Amino acid sequence: GDSVTQMEGPVTLSEEAFLTINCTYTATGYPSLFWYVQYPGEGLQLLLKATKADDKGSNKGFEATYRKETTSFHLEKGSVQVSDSAVYFCALSLNKFYFGSGTKLNVKP
Amino acid sequence: GAGVSQSPRYKVAKRGQDVALRCDPISGHVSLFWYQQALGQGPEFLTYFQNEAQLDKSGLPSDRFFAERPEGSVSTLKIQRTQQEDSAVYLCASSQPAGAPDTQYFGPGTRLTVL
Numbered sequence: 163g164d165s166v167t168q169m170e171g172p173v174t175l176s177e178e179a180f181l182t183i184n185c186t187y188t189a190t191g192y193p194s195l196f197w198y199v200q201y202p203g204e205g206l207q208l209l210l211k212a213t214k215a216d217d218k219g220s221n222k223g224f225e226a227t228y229r230k231e232t233t234s235f236h237l238e239k240g241s242v243q244v245s246d247s248a249v250y251f252c253a254l255s256l257n258k259f260y261f262g263s264g265t266k267l268n269v270k271p
Numbered sequence: 272g273a274g275v276s277q278s279p280r281y282k283v284a285k286r287g288q289d290v291a292l293r294c295d296p297i298s299g300h301v302s303l304f305w306y307q308q309a310l311g312q313g314p315e316f317l318t319y320f321q322n323e324a325q326l327d328k329s330g331l332p333s334d335r336f337f338a339e340r341p342e343g344s345v346s347t348l349k350i351q352r353t354q355q356e357d358s359a360v361y362l363c364a365s366s367q368p369a370g371a372p373d374t375q376y377f378g379p380g381t382r383l384t385v386l
Binding site (some may be wrong): 166196201203204206207208211228251253258259260261262263264 | 275304306309312313314315316319327330362364374375376377378379380
């Protein structure tokens with residue numbers, strides 16, 4: 163079946179460190195891929211998306227590239243800030259949305 | 272503009288009680304989704320509406336769960352005879368296009384605790 167697997171957290175980094183959160187997917191068709199973020203005490207917000215293979219989504223310094231050959235959509239940021247501390251969810255969309263279990267990111271000053 | 276709103280934000284129920292959770296989607300959004308999010312997990316799909324039609328209810332865990340959207344706007348998720356395993360955050364999301372879901376806009380959720 164369709165599913166998303168993302169790396170378990172928590173991930174703890176110092177400010178200005180490089181971030182990678184891995185996400186791989188299994189899909190019966192050609193999904194759109196998303197990263198959602200949930201800041202403490204807030205609802206889920208769209209961070210970025212990509213709708214077809216080789217597309218790169220980007221927002222707020224975060225990037226992810228839709229890799230069909232490796233069925234991956236890894237999230238990266240070159241220099242994290244304390245304000246990036248949140249839970250990050252990878253998701254795919256076919257006829258409905260499937261979410262990963264979330265990765266908590268803690269950024270220390 | 273107004274986003275997706277949900278009420279109540281918190282609900283405590285005794286086991287066996289019925290509960291009703293409300294979702295007000297973004298005005299004009301055709302598609303509406305309900306999700307269940309257990310502690311430390313990602314949202315899991317429950318059901319999907321396109322306008323007033325419930326097109327997919329494959330994620331509803333049992334016949335105690337029922338959802339409706341009678342006028343194609345506000346939606347209610349009802350859980351009958353609540354059980355402790357129903358404790359979770361219930362999320363509502365809406366999306367403008369019909370058909371294959373695009374970007375979804377999420378509400379803040381209703382945290383249900385069943386004692």
